[in-house]
Amino acid sequence: MLKNIQATRVITISAALLCAAAVTIWTPGKQAMAQTASSDPAANNAAKMLLDGRQTFRFDTFGDEAFWGDGLKLHQAIEGARLGGVGPGVSPKTALSVGLKIDVDAVPADLASQLKDGAVNLDDPATTLALLKLNAVIGVTGFFNGSSNNLRSIGIQCAICHSTVDNSFSAPGIPPGNVGHRLDGWPNRDLNVGAIIALAPDLTPVTTVLGVDQATVLKVVNAWGPGKFDAELFLDGKGFRPDGKSAATLIPPAFGMAGVNLHTWTGWGSVTHWNAFVATLEMHGKGRFWDPRLNDAVQFPIAAKNGFGNLNPTLSPDDDRIMSKLAALHFYQLALPAPESPLKHESFTKAPERGDKLFSGKAKCNSCHVEPLWTEPGWNMHTAAEVCVDDFQANRAPDKRYRTAPLGGLFAHMKGGFYHDGRFATLNEVVDHYNSCMNLGLTGDEKNDLIAYLLTL
Numbered sequence: 001m002l003k004n005i006q007a008t009r010v011i012t013i014s015a016a017l018l019c020a021a022a023v024t025i026w027t028p029g030k031q032a033m034a035q036t037a038s039s040d041p042a043a044n045n046a047a048k049m050l051l052d053g054r055q056t057f058r059f060d061t062f063g064d065e066a067f068w069g070d071g072l073k074l075h076q077a078i079e080g081a082r083l084g085g086v087g088p089g090v091s092p093k094t095a096l097s098v099g100l101k102i103d104v105d106a107v108p109a110d111l112a113s114q115l116k117d118g119a120v121n122l123d124d125p126a127t128t129l130a131l132l133k134l135n136a137v138i139g140v141t142g143f144f145n146g147s148s149n150n151l152r153s154i155g156i157q158c159a160i161c162h163s164t165v166d167n168s169f170s171a172p173g174i175p176p177g178n179v180g181h182r183l184d185g186w187p188n189r190d191l192n193v194g195a196i197i198a199l200a201p202d203l204t205p206v207t208t209v210l211g212v213d214q215a216t217v218l219k220v221v222n223a224w225g226p227g228k229f230d231a232e233l234f235l236d237g238k239g240f241r242p243d244g245k246s247a248a249t250l251i252p253p254a255f256g257m258a259g260v261n262l263h264t265w266t267g268w269g270s271v272t273h274w275n276a277f278v279a280t281l282e283m284h285g286k287g288r289f290w291d292p293r294l295n296d297a298v299q300f301p302i303a304a305k306n307g308f309g310n311l312n313p314t315l316s317p318d319d320d321r322i323m324s325k326l327a328a329l330h331f332y333q334l335a336l337p338a339p340e341s342p343l344k345h346e347s348f349t350k351a352p353e354r355g356d357k358l359f360s361g362k363a364k365c366n367s368c369h370v371e372p373l374w375t376e377p378g379w380n381m382h383t384a385a386e387v388c389v390d391d392f393q394a395n396r397a398p399d400k401r402y403r404t405a406p407l408g409g410l411f412a413h414m415k416g417g418f419y420h421d422g423r424f425a426t427l428n429e430v431v432d433h434y435n436s437c438m439n440l441g442l443t444g445d446e447k448n449d450l451i452a453y454l455l456t457l
Contacts, residue, residue: 062325076151158254234308241392276322
């Protein structure tokens, strides 16, 4: 019964939220800029930082095309042999099947009309190239040879993992939720990063860093699955957990971070630290990075061997493609609010109200997930033993602890499961876990009420 109730609520959410979700993310326009164009330097700076940060989040590759294109040669796999690349090419259907999303606002009206009429060949890689040329593939930039349709390289942006789309657009062969308006900060739990990497014609840049053969790399990345990525693989080389399951973790949301200390599953650092970390060590952009914790050859053998703790120390400011973007990027990400649940103001049942009291009372949730940030003020970290889970992922990070994840907008990142690795498929399982771990003594009805409240956050 409990699972049926949760499933009904998720279906209700899915049907309602994505059509209107774009309005939960403020998009400053000319009017907003005019209102802040005053003698207030803080207001003027804030408006500029917001726009600059959004531009960076959505469109800046930081020069990582040198890795994804020039190194892995992914652009050749996208083109396919018929168009000058290699292999069968990547059609729009293939791109959507690995979780890439299309920004409907970048698609001209005539093309959108053709898509709705089923008049566009979604099996042709040439259509993918056309979408790339329009900057319509979220998180991916195609670099073309002049005005031609020949790709010379490919790069990625922050948005590839931390943006998705609403379900405002549907067409034959395109299910809802694949083409729509951008939802920045929402985790793309459909994105199969491992499958994308596996398409690369040349995995040498990866095999060289990890010190393994191509077959091993493919085994690791193909085990990730949708919505997961292993940021620590390039640090410690651990592709699998001791139980044989993939070591990859869920792509987290990037909204609702203002006021929250530490911004990763295992508390690596602030938003700015993680932006610099990802831009250099994961996206492979061109910039400096400093974190002497990575010099620990026991905990981080791959990072220590490759000097990731002090990356590109002699890079000149003129050649650094990342450092100057970090401030505005940070500002924009902190400005992304957690989206409001469509169930927040529903009054057809008293369950959420009862669940609210349980959250702060018998269930003890508020002991760690402190309202309204839904995490602890200060050092929001806990040992694995405190939350009754294994310490594998915690031990891959410097502090060897798990962060208390903020719960704002919880409904928006339910796909893929809960906890850092999605080990709990439903909220029912999460509540059952804590009920057992902390001897809460919650009844079936109380669990139901608690879940009803969590879905309103």
